[in-house]
Amino acid sequence: MIESPVADNEIEAVNAMTPALAAIRRVTWETDDTFTLLIDPPLMNGRPFSFRPGQFNMVYAFGLGESAISISSDPAKSNSLAHTIHRVGTVTSALSRLRRGDTIGLRGPFGTAWPLEEAVGKDVCIAAGGIGLAPLRPVIYTLISRRKEFGRIVILYGARSPLDLLYRVELEEWSKVPNTEVIITVDRGDSSWKGHIGVVTALFSYIKMDSPSTIAMVCGPEIMMKYTYEELERRGLSQEQIYISMERNMKCGVGLCGHCQFGPRFICKDGPVFRLPQVRHLLDKKEI
Amino acid sequence: MTSAFRMNPDGLQRLLALLQQMDYETIGPTMSGDAITYDRIASISDLPVGWTDEQAPGIYRLVRGDDREYFGYTLPAQSWKRFLYPPFRKLFSIKKNGKSLELDEAESGTAKYAFIGVRACELSAISIQDKVFNLGEYRDDNYLSLRKKIFVVAVNCSHAGDNCFCTSMKTGPGAKHDFDIALTEILKEGDHYFIAEAGTEAGSAIIEMIGPGKATDDEIAAADNVVRETAAHITKSMDTRGLPELLADNLEHSQWEDVAKRCLTCGNCTMVCPTCFCSTVEDATDLSGQVAERFRRWDSCFTMDFAKVSGGNFRISPKSRYRQWLTHKLSSWVDQFGVSGCVGCGRCIAWCPVGIDLTAEVKAIRGTSVKQEKEV
Known part of the structure; x- marks a missing residue:
């Protein structure tokens, strides 16, 4: 036989395409179309589930398929795992119909994480648009639990309307943490809304940034991220200080199916969190 | 060639029989309708003896060649890819049991294949x-479980096709690596024999069992000459100098619009390509809705849904899909895997229904590269 590409003992017994089964503990509706599944974390390949903020799971709905969904729980809490899911397609609609005790499949955690260690000793600017707050929530939990290790924390968050705001109670709690600012804006207000109206980038005029010592973490629709990093650059941040989290079609989550390619990058394994210079030159081009 | 042996056609039959005795499933070129494909072969009579192919952009035809030649x-139309990376494969089945689910993972492939007639470019593809x-x-x-068990009998190319450009990609026409046995078929003045060379100990052992005699210097020279002549007859070429950078720098070149006018986005090129690896998954349930299965199936970056997400589609235009394929194959593949994704087999050219030739597309881009325009 010709030389084998791998020795027998190197082959992992684990098949990355087989989900672990997990039970749903609670379903919480955050808005009209967005819900959070609180899940009993399964053993992944025989090991307790653990993840880094920014990573995602492939979440399987029986008989229908999988969706790549970011993890939105606190990484320090090993006894629970949460996914906040926007009900838009077949799989997410099926997931939205599940109840306590129902079973889903999970593969993961996959992908890169937000640059927590790099942010130590620095100011942190978090900018989220819509469901983009979900992948940032684990990093916010961690920043706050390790509050003294970081400088000023600013959380800028934009949603379509006041009723589309996620995690309202927590946003309120975070705003009370010392040296932490939460500024929220909506595209369209309602009669009860007394806050900002407009795009997330408009919120930068309300904050002061110590640009040389700030790390920015941005997640939202691609157009929102583009305007946000351009604004951050105008305010003196270098591309190296800016991180974004990207979305693409994913079938495997582990760099084997080819679907999520973005130029030379696989969003699933080289991302979803990228330092801006890794992808910036391609974000300016259409249909990459 | 350090130790080359001369083997008559009956030695080829003996080789097949030995591999079959060793529980190998012998796969080789065989006639299938109006094409040669790789499939199970029981004996050398299953080989496409006496047939040759004419290939050109959008064209594949079988014609009679030398009556003796195997x-x-x-x-062939398809590559070996479908054996090591099956086009359709079950991943798991899963059934409902009250509120919980029971999952049954599919076994990894257990087939033990002997590939007979692997071309040099295809060794590179593997x-x-x-x-x-x-x-x-x-x-x-x-893949790995099937791959580590294969036995490879390479056959050096004796005919250059019009779509071949292995010499540009430095993958052929002679097999240099990754084979157990390499054969060169010689037809000379009424004489018909193979020169066999072992690439591994397993290959050596089998050659010994067949028991051919040592090749003479003249016979070895004749085999070397077959490969040299084939190389000399390859007319198509692709200039690979700085190719990954050239394409990465020309993502907005007007040639992409031009090729998009011709491309039908059928995905044939990706199916016949020996290296294209994209896949999707499919889910199905039985009529009771209690049992579901999940399958992996070959996919193509040319399909409309390939880059679709619930909120939109990242590659709607044919232009963007052709560009994804070509830039991945020749440019970003190098970033990802350290090698080009193209071996110069020319299958994508032959099986393109409108005869798009990637070497011509590259040439057009190189001729009017934005980088070069700047320099002018």
Whole structure:
């Protein structure tokens, strides 16, 4: 036989395409179309589930398929795992119909994480648009639990309307943490809304940034991220200080199916969190 | 060639029989309708003896060649890819049990294949897929489990096809690596024999069992000459100098619009390509809705849904889909796996229904590269 590409003992017994089964503990509706599944974390390949903020799971709905969904729980809490899911397609609609005790499949955690260690000793600017707050929530939990290790924390968050705001109670709690600012804006207000109206980038005029010592973490629709990093650059941040989290079609989550390619990058394994210079030159081009 | 042996056609039959005795499933070129494909072969009479192929952009035809020749064709329609990386494969089945689910993972492939007649460019393609499926933390266990068991009998090319450009990609026409046995078929003045060379100990052992005699210097020279002549007859070429950078710098070149006017986005090129590896998954349930299965199926970056997400589609235009394929194959593949994704087999050219020739597209881009325009 010709030389084998791998020795027998190197082959992992684990098949990355087989989900672990997990039970749903609670379903919480955050808005009209967005819900959070609180899940009993399964053993992944025989090991307790653990993840880094920014990573995602492939979440399987029986008989229908999988969706790549970011993890939105606190990484320090090993006894629970949460996914906040926007009900838009077949799989997410099926997931939205599940109840306590129902079973889903999970593969993961996959992908890169937000640059927590790099942010130590620095100011942190978090900018989220819509469901983009979900992948940032684990990093916010961690920043706050390790509050003294970081400088000023600013959380800028934009949603379509006041009723589309996620995690309202927590946003309120975070705003009370010392040296932490939460500024929220909506595209369209309602009669009860007394806050900002407009795009997330408009919120930068309300904050002061110590640009040389700030790390920015941005997640939202691609157009929102583009305007946000351009604004951050105008305010003196270098591309190296800016991180974004990207979305693409994913079938495997582990760099084997080819679907999520973005130029030379696989969003699933080289991302979803990228330092801006890794992808910036391609974000300016259409249909990459 | 350090130790080359002369083997008559009956030695080829003996080789097949020995591999079959060793529980190998012998796969080789065989006639299938109006094409040669790789499939199970029981004996050398299943080989496409006496047939050769004519290939050109959008064209594949079988014609009669030398009546005695077993490997007188250039390349079959499909590559070996479908054996190591099956086009359709079950991943698991899962059934409902009250509120919980029970999952039954599909077994990895157990087939033990002997590939008979692997071309040099195809050896390179297999070594490229080795990198694709065995990179980093996650690997395709099914591929690796099939791959480590194969026995490879390479056959050096004696006919250059009009779509071949292996000499540009430095993959052929002679087999240099990754084979157990390499054969060169010689037809000379009424004489018909093979020169056999072992690439591994397993290959050596089998050659010994067949018991051919040592090749003479003249016979070895004749075999070397077959490969040299084939190389000399390859007319198509692709200039690979700085190719990854050239394409990465020209993502907005007008040639992409031009090729998009011709491309039908059918995906044939990706199906016949020996290195294309994209896949999708399919889910199905039985009529009771209690049992579901999940399958992996070959996919193509030319399909409309390939880059679709619930909120939109990242590659709607044919232009963007052709560009994804070509830039991945020749440019970003190098970033990802350290090698080009193209071996110069020309299958994508032959099986393109409108005859798009990637070497011509590259040439057009090179001729009017934005970088070059700047320099002018």
